[in-house]
Amino acid sequence: MLLYIHIPFCDSKCHYCSFNSYVDKFDRKGTYMESLVRQLHHDLQTYEISKHSIETLFIGGGTPSTIDPALFEPLFEMVDPFLQNGAEITSEANPNSASRRWLSGMHDLGVNRISFGVQSFFDDKLRLLGRAHKAKEAMAAVERAAALGFDNISIDIIYATMLDTPDRIEKELGTAFELPISHLSAYELTIEEGTPFQQRPEVRKESVEASRLIREYCEQAGFNQYEISNYGKPCRHNLGYWQYKPYLGVGSGAAGRIGHKRYYPHTTIEHYIDAPFHKDFEPLQASDMVEERLLLGLRSDVGVDRNILESPMQERADLLTEEGKLLLSGSRYCNPDFLLSDEIALFILG
């Protein structure tokens, strides 16, 4: 079992981002955190979660580092008996709000992995993206986390912007690998509806070459690609999603999936605070689940179990195996080139 907790507050809104987050309503932080505890308590009971069965906890956002560690304490008290020994506990953080005090407070609560939204080590690109920090602050935040005892640190980078050139990609990753990180996520910029970038689609510069260069530099640094956008020491939580493990989703921007149902709590913060137990359920058809497992499995090291595919799909996957585009290891199809995953999945689905 995996657990995701959503924090819907940010200090400012980045030009590309459509995640559920508020840059106001900060006076609701306290009541929001109380509602998270209420939902968590309710869901642990409703879904009969056993003690020591949660293998990973991921606190994402929004920006978890906008919340004082003291406000996280009741959540950790509640979840603690349900966590496995050695559970991976990640929190996302922004470089500008991940102060020494915040980092050490989260470390004391048991967080053992930090994922920083760095996005770039170039100040002009950070400005283009509408980020609130400078490159130097991002480097200092990573160093600060390492000095406080975090030995599992990830950074997010965004690429495929109009400012990315092969030379700058090399420099950007060179800077990343000088830092004490164990993991890097490199996301291709997507233009999301309702964001300022929707009015400026020219900021995106799609480039297969950039994706291949990133993979090459990461692998040279010993960070192996284990998913289309992820390199280095695998994030057990995300790996769990791709392995299709069930997950609880707590908070106004969270989703959960238990059995054949996905659920969504209220997305508006006021509604969530008033009714944290409310969920909209989405039933999942067996065919939807196969499609999802195929797409997720082919984008990552997880691969796809042959036995979940219907025979026409198996035949098409076998054809790709004969052509060397897929590898069959035991009963699992593995994809040797994640950059081709969507094309391969579409071919298998027919």
Ligand SMILES: C[S@@+](CC[C@H](N)C(=O)[O-])C[C@H]1O[C@@H](n2cnc3c(N)ncnc32)[C@H](O)[C@@H]1O
């Ligand atoms: C919830 S945010 C990260 C945490 C934190 N709020 C931060 O930004 O520092 C997760 C990550 O998604 C990525 N992301 C969000 N919107 C994106 C987009 N439109 N295109 C590509 N990556 C995006 C960013 O790299 C971001 O760090």
Ligand code: SF4
């Ligand atoms: S990228 Fe992170 S900081 Fe920026 S708006 Fe999205 S969630 Fe907030």
